[in-house]
Amino acid sequence: MTSDTRTDTERSRTDGELAEQAVVPMPLVHGELPRWAPWAILVASLVVVGGILAATGNFGLGLTLVLGAVLYAVATYAVSRFVEGGRKATDRVVTIVVTVAFLIALIPLISVVVTVIQNGLARFDAAFFTNSMRGVVGEGGGGYHAIMGTLIITALAALMSIPIGILTAVYLVEYGKGRLARAITFFVDVMTGIPSIVAGLFAFAFFALFAGPGIRFGFGGAVALSILMIPVVVRSTEEMLKIVPNELREAAYALGTPKWRTILKVVIPTSIAGIASGVTLAIARVIGETAPLLIIAGLTTGVNLNPFSGRMTTLPVFAYNSYAAPGVPREPFIDRAWTSALVLIIIVLVLNLLARLVAKLFAPKTR
Amino acid sequence: MSAPTTTPATATPSTKPVRQLGDRIFAGSATGAGVLILIVLAGVAVFLIAQAIPAFTASPEELPGGRNLAVYIGPLVFGTLLSALIALLIATPLAVAVALFITHYAPRRLAQGLGYVVDLLAAVPSIVYGLWGVAVLAPASLPFMTRLQDYLGWIPLFAGPVSATGRTMLVVGVTLAVMILPIITAVSREVFLQTPKLHEEAALALGATRWEMIRMAVLPFGRSGIISGAMLGLGRALGETMAVAIILSGSGIVTFNLISSSNPSSIAANIALQFPDSTGVAVNTLIASGLVLFVITLLVNSIARWIINRRREFSGAN
Amino acid sequence: MSKAVTAKNLNIYYGSFLAVEGVDMEIKPKTVTALIGPSGCGKSTFLRSINRMHEVIPGARVEGKLELDGRDLYGSGVDPVGVRRQIGMVFQRPNPFPTMSIYENVIAGQRLNNKRAGKKATDELVERSLRGANLWNEVKDRLDKPGSSLSGGQQQRLCIARAIAVQPDVLLMDEPCSALDPISTLAIEDLINELKTDYTIVIVTHNMQQAARVSDFTGFFNIEGTGKPGHLVEMDETKTIFSQPKQKATEDYVSGRFG
Numbered sequence: 001m002t003s004d005t006r007t008d009t010e011r012s013r014t015d016g017e018l019a020e021q022a023v024v025p026m027p028l029v030h031g032e033l034p035r036w037a038p039w040a041i042l043v044a045s046l047v048v049v050g051g052i053l054a055a056t057g058n059f060g061l062g063l064t065l066v067l068g069a070v071l072y073a074v075a076t077y078a079v080s081r082f083v084e085g086g087r088k089a090t091d092r093v094v095t096i097v098v099t100v101a102f103l104i105a106l107i108p109l110i111s112v113v114v115t116v117i118q119n120g121l122a123r124f125d126a127a128f129f130t131n132s133m134r135g136v137v138g139e140g141g142g143g144y145h146a147i148m149g150t151l152i153i154t155a156l157a158a159l160m161s162i163p164i165g166i167l168t169a170v171y172l173v174e175y176g177k178g179r180l181a182r183a184i185t186f187f188v189d190v191m192t193g194i195p196s197i198v199a200g201l202f203a204f205a206f207f208a209l210f211a212g213p214g215i216r217f218g219f220g221g222a223v224a225l226s227i228l229m230i231p232v233v234v235r236s237t238e239e240m241l242k243i244v245p246n247e248l249r250e251a252a253y254a255l256g257t258p259k260w261r262t263i264l265k266v267v268i269p270t271s272i273a274g275i276a277s278g279v280t281l282a283i284a285r286v287i288g289e290t291a292p293l294l295i296i297a298g299l300t301t302g303v304n305l306n307p308f309s310g311r312m313t314t315l316p317v318f319a320y321n322s323y324a325a326p327g328v329p330r331e332p333f334i335d336r337a338w339t340s341a342l343v344l345i346i347i348v349l350v351l352n353l354l355a356r357l358v359a360k361l362f363a364p365k366t367r
Numbered sequence: 368m369s370a371p372t373t374t375p376a377t378a379t380p381s382t383k384p385v386r387q388l389g390d391r392i393f394a395g396s397a398t399g400a401g402v403l404i405l406i407v408l409a410g411v412a413v414f415l416i417a418q419a420i421p422a423f424t425a426s427p428e429e430l431p432g433g434r435n436l437a438v439y440i441g442p443l444v445f446g447t448l449l450s451a452l453i454a455l456l457i458a459t460p461l462a463v464a465v466a467l468f469i470t471h472y473a474p475r476r477l478a479q480g481l482g483y484v485v486d487l488l489a490a491v492p493s494i495v496y497g498l499w500g501v502a503v504l505a506p507a508s509l510p511f512m513t514r515l516q517d518y519l520g521w522i523p524l525f526a527g528p529v530s531a532t533g534r535t536m537l538v539v540g541v542t543l544a545v546m547i548l549p550i551i552t553a554v555s556r557e558v559f560l561q562t563p564k565l566h567e568e569a570a571l572a573l574g575a576t577r578w579e580m581i582r583m584a585v586l587p588f589g590r591s592g593i594i595s596g597a598m599l600g601l602g603r604a605l606g607e608t609m610a611v612a613i614i615l616s617g618s619g620i621v622t623f624n625l626i627s628s629s630n631p632s633s634i635a636a637n638i639a640l641q642f643p644d645s646t647g648v649a650v651n652t653l654i655a656s657g658l659v660l661f662v663i664t665l666l667v668n669s670i671a672r673w674i675i676n677r678r679r680e681f682s683g684a685n
Numbered sequence: 686m687s688k689a690v691t692a693k694n695l696n697i698y699y700g701s702f703l704a705v706e707g708v709d710m711e712i713k714p715k716t717v718t719a720l721i722g723p724s725g726c727g728k729s730t731f732l733r734s735i736n737r738m739h740e741v742i743p744g745a746r747v748e749g750k751l752e753l754d755g756r757d758l759y760g761s762g763v764d765p766v767g768v769r770r771q772i773g774m775v776f777q778r779p780n781p782f783p784t785m786s787i788y789e790n791v792i793a794g795q796r797l798n799n800k801r802a803g804k805k806a807t808d809e810l811v812e813r814s815l816r817g818a819n820l821w822n823e824v825k826d827r828l829d830k831p832g833s834s835l836s837g838g839q840q841q842r843l844c845i846a847r848a849i850a851v852q853p854d855v856l857l858m859d860e861p862c863s864a865l866d867p868i869s870t871l872a873i874e875d876l877i878n879e880l881k882t883d884y885t886i887v888i889v890t891h892n893m894q895q896a897a898r899v900s901d902f903t904g905f906f907n908i909e910g911t912g913k914p915g916h917l918v919e920m921d922e923t924k925t926i927f928s929q930p931k932q933k934a935t936e937d938y939v940s941g942r943f944g
Contacts, residue, residue, distance in 0.1 A: 101464030167400035195606025256770030288492020
């Protein structure tokens with residue numbers, strides 16, 4: 001805004017003020033709270049709230065923190081508005097709200113991790129990893145059969161999902177045009193939304209047709225998990241293939257390379273890091289599935305390494321069943337449930353770290 | 368070179384599709400994989416419907432509960448929607464705040480670590496959250512629920528009497544919220560990070576404070592991302608089985624009382640609890656309820672996609 | 686090994702959209718032909734149709750004839766993959782394969798087509814191609830480093846080495862210097878002058894000084910307006926185009942009065 005377009009009100013306002021402000025109409029230095037002020041307000045708010053609560057006999061740590069935070073926000077707004085103006089005050093309050101929300105969200109998440117580690121460590125011993133539950137009624141026993149079941153079923157699911165998923169993504173990105181591609185994209189989206197228990201019901205409905213309603217076996221679980229895993233693999237691979245620059249494809253075509261070799265030797269190697277880490281995350285996602293396996297893979301106390309015959313326990317089902325239907329005495333069952341949960345978290349953690357490592361190792365080098 | 372040589376065959380009769388054998392095999396197997404997905408999904412629909420039909424045709428006396436199918440499934444649908452809704456209402460604002468904190472407020476060095484942690488928590492199996500809900504949250508929230516009844520008992524939601532075990536609809540909702548919080552956060556964080564630096568700097572250059580910059584540049588850009596994250600979380604909460612199954616012992620009632628000891632179960636939890644001991648028409652009934660759940664999640668996803676597609680034109684997020 | 690390219694009444698379509706109309710052009714062996722014209726006039730589309738690269742976009746097709754030493758490039762039974770082995774291309778932005786080393790990038794044409802050759806023959810090919818691209822002295826000590834570790838100008842010369850390693854008859858260049866600094870541009874222009882002793886070169890450029898510096902012949906493309914097809918206005922020896930063009934439009938364009 002140049003000076004000649006100023007309105008009368010603005011002019012009269014500056015006229016009324018000091019002469020030097022007419023020279024510098026927009027001061028660069030505003031009133032500003034000193035750096036210690038927010039901390040002082042925070043401490044004061046907590047002390048005031050704590051004091052009032054203690055005086056009325058209602059003192060509690062949680063309540064003090066919650067009400068203290070509210071008072072802190074209100075007081076900050078008031079002080080900041082007085083010293084710094086309304087916009088700055090709003091900014092400060094939002095900062096407080098966001099930070100407090102973050103801290104609140106942190107509480108249950110930390111609590112989950114701490115609880116699992118605390119309760120899980122009780123049975124995190126060699127026996128848990130080497131013994132099954134066959135013939136165990138109280139103490140002892142372990143999750144060996146469940147760990148093996150989880151590994152076998154997840155491996156089978158991965159074996160089915162990864163080739164199908166990656167090939168479908170290749171089709172969608174490199175070949176897919178027209179109605180078929182749109183249909184596949186749409187139905188992959190639909191598949192992403194299938195609740196896991198419905199996937200289990202499907203596997204059951206499918207195999208029960210051939211083997212009768214009593215059917216329970218590991219491979220069925222793998223099929224159910226594949227239905228959950230394939231869309232995740234397709235989506236992540238698709239994203240990765242899409243970010244391979246077209247220029248690389250063109251460079252390969254211009255060298256007289258057929259399309260399929262271009263895909264196999266240029267496109268996929270360029271994006272292999274992302275694909276591999278996406279696949280690893282997909283595995284991490286299905287390895288903790290409980291519901292479908294409860295339905296189609298069933299539950300057993302002994303080790304069963306044959307996925308095509310007989311019930312097969314997996315870790316999440318084992319954890320669930322140990323907790324929901326404990327024997328007498330209860331404690332050893334509960335302990336085993338927590339240890340299973342801990343092992344599951346560790347597996348997921350390792351897979352996540354693996355995904356990052358893979359992404360780093362396979363990424364195209366630039367130096 | 369598939370598409371270009373096939374379409375213009377009429378215009379240039381001399382050009383026939385020339386494709387190497389390798390190309391044909393590779394394109395064929397890629398297409399085959401895509402078609403296989405369609406077949407599998409069709410199979411899911413066909414088998415579920417086929418197995419659900421006996422429940423629709425059976426006489427009411429044969430069904431579990433001895434009443435008709437709608438009476439059996441109705442309360443389950445209600446319980447499913449109620450628990451998921453509570454979770455969504457709690458988790459979405461928190462998740463947006465956490466994502467904002469990580470992307471725009473936390474010190475940069477801390478931010479990346481927090482991002483990893485959120486991604487990791489999003490991958491924690493739901494059974495773990497279920498165990499935590501029943502073992503930690505339920506007893507811990509007893510005093511809180513008692514106060515709710517004391518002070519807010521006049522609201523039907525908190526009419527009580529408070530369940531002695533703490534295994535209530537409210538606890539289920541909070542547990543589900545904790546479970547989907549990392550998921551919504553992860554998606555929102557991703558979108559917030561993609562806000563074009565130019566937009567942010569443009570806002571700052573106009574003299575905006577941090578919050579004004581977020582309101583002008585980050586939130587409008589990320590809105591569709593937040594919605595799709597929330598819908599993803601809602602879908603997860605609707606289909607969540609174990610956390611609900613392990614916390615609630617549901618009965619077929621419909622009530623908005625969130626803190627009493629009689630609660631409606633959810634579809635997924637009911638299937639998991641009843642399935643192992645069911646035979647005959649009872650199995651068909653459970654499959655029918657699974658079909659209903661599938662339709663509900665499908666609707667939620669479609670709505671989410673519709674919102675995102677409608678917003679895309681305005682957000683510039685493409 | 687250098688060959689002539691002839692276009693006869695060539696129309697290029699994207700779906701039903703006519704992008705380039707009625708091009709008649711004679712490109713002689715061992716010459717440099719520059720294609721100039723405003724943005725969107727179809728010169729790049731025409732260039733890409735010479736080795737059928739425009740077919741990467743679905744729905745793209747041509748009418749008319751395009752011949753390489755009298756052989757129809759769009760005849761029935763002609764594999765576009767085979768066409769591209771004889772007509773190489775260098776792109777606007779350098780695009781070395783990020784997963785391959787400098788050495789592997791040069792022999793990418795063979796590697797991708799699974800042709801095996803002896804270690805000695807391959808080493809010779811790499812050295813010959815890199816020398817041909819004036820890059821050998823700069824990279825001979827770090828052939829195992831990734832191609833993306835080079836500077837932009839070096840990367841572009843690596844791409845040229847990659848293109849000539851498959852020993853094409855014709856080399857197409859689509860604004861090869863537009864992403865480079867002036868010094869790298871000069872290096873590429875020198876290289877083009879040397880390459881024309883062995884190859885037929887067609888180069889699209891927005892830079893008229895560059896066209897004047899490097900080319901023997903120049904074709905001027907123009908477009909009537911948005912949505913209209915581009916067409917070849919005039920083609921002649923570069924000297925003639927820049928000093929006494931026959932068409933008013935050409936004169937306006939080369940003298941900067943293009944409106």
